[in-house]
Amino acid sequence: MSQTIKPAAPDNGAARAMLYGPVADQMVEVEDLLREQMRSQFPEVDEMVRYGCLLGGKRLRPALLLLAGQAVGELSRDHIVLGAVVEMIHTATLIHDDVLDGAEMRRHLATVNSRWDNAASVLLGDFLFTHAFYLASTTDSTFACRTIGQTTNIVCEGELRQKCNRGDLSLAEDDYLQIINAKTAALVECSCQLGAHCAGGDLQTVARLARYGADLGAAFQIADDLLDVVGDPSTVGKTLGTDLEQRIATLPLIHAMTSASDSERERLEGALAAGGAIAEEALESSLARHQSIDFARAKANGFASRAREQLNGLPDSPALQVLIGLTEFVVQRSH
């Protein structure tokens, strides 16, 4: 249940072109603004901040913010600023996540905590959070500040809940869904909402784009959690199976636990507590017996379909086509 959303490997130019096509020029502006803003006049701090800038990856959230804006109306300077803001917030949560997880690699780069230390990660994450809030406040109204403040608070609450539930392998599916909605989907939702709002979308259109983002984000996170169980380490930039190692229950395991008989559940819990090959074999066999991988895939597909439905009624445009394409792209990742 790592928070990363990776629509493709970092060097997948085709995926990037598909994502950014209609908003490629504005994505360059976001990137320039990020590079300009993620600096410090103090060399020792500057080095860290610029390194942090590299960790975010594919810039999916700014891309969604711009695409949602373009699907609804005209892009403005606020879109560029808020694109940088959501990316900074995302990066801050990743850097803090890596402390919690003790992760060493992130997108083929050493994490901040492994290159420097935990203290550097905590402070660098704080630096990015606070700078993002400052940047948001340079837009015209308090709308962006309020939306971003509220969203990031939901993200943190979701992360806290996940942390508190660590080790609870009998987490209910509803709790799992609430947690991924908070810790992942909320910022994707916020990105789409801000994009549509700043392009002058009416209330209903902004709400539909927000809903699109929420459902897309949930589909992404379920697919990401699936990758943690079934994926191949060479295609993603981190060690796999980390959720299980950290005793975080994700959808495939939750489904298997719920479907299992009392005795099977007890055996599985025992094996997972033992760890190593015993845990892996028991998990694989339970997941296969209850078709839990298929169940989780179907759930991700369901969210992706709901996301697509939110787009009905929007005028056709290259940006709309990318938003539609993303709903398919996200669930293909775990196949």
Added chain:
Amino acid sequence: MSQTIKPAAPDNGAARAMLYGPVADQMVEVEDLLREQMRSQFPEVDEMVRYGCLLGGKRLRPALLLLAGQAVGELSRDHIVLGAVVEMIHTATLIHDDVLDGAEMRRHLATVNSRWDNAASVLLGDFLFTHAFYLASTTDSTFACRTIGQTTNIVCEGELRQKCNRGDLSLAEDDYLQIINAKTAALVECSCQLGAHCAGGDLQTVARLARYGADLGAAFQIADDLLDVVGDPSTVGKTLGTDLEQRIATLPLIHAMTSASDSERERLEGALAAGGAIAEEALESSLARHQSIDFARAKANGFASRAREQLNGLPDSPALQVLIGLTEFVVQRSH
């Protein structure tokens, strides 16, 4: 160079009355708002957030925000909201600080990292930061968001600089002063500035109150760093000598290192690297030889005087008297 500012022991009612006297009613409102806002609908999160609420201590920053406002004009709802905001931000930085320092006690309470763990501290700090930003955005204009975003970013940059310079016992006095201005004085300055601004103060008055806060904050931090060297563990709520243990250079040591001959400096550095009683004896003897404690006290007095001068020309009022009193109070702490 811990970031705590403690004008008195937690049960010092007289000091509290002196601080809050003219704004006692509004301080109750701030406290009520903090209690109301620092909650979560999820019991596991709620317990942590409410505990975090206890750690801030004397509520000095909201008190200054209210006093600065009252010294300049009328208090409004925005003062209450922003009072809660600066306290939440202060608490967030303390909680993250305790992770960096591995501190176990804070104001006679177990720190979040020792009662729960580092992950809880990181996320709880983030929760408070983001909630503070959200609350700030509920005020009328983007002014508060911008000021708070900018200030917290400066605080984090100061903390990052301190972290990067850890172990550098030959830190220059100017760098030390820049760091304490960023990591401590900036939020005190921001509190006074917001208080005066929201009470309708003109530009010059707001700037003077801001300057008052900056100088008061610097005096506080130097006095706090002095307490770390000369203080008595029974009067403050934390283990003493932590700066030295963590190889953070503060003003008394910086002065002694600067005043010492090359050979004395080398001996002192060697003794400090050795640690334990050898380090303590060498430090005590160097501090005494160069009268470095007196030097640091004089520096704190200098900042306190400058703070007091900023208040010249304000109409007399009970709030003004408290602001004046605080400039004396802060430097008496280390005597």
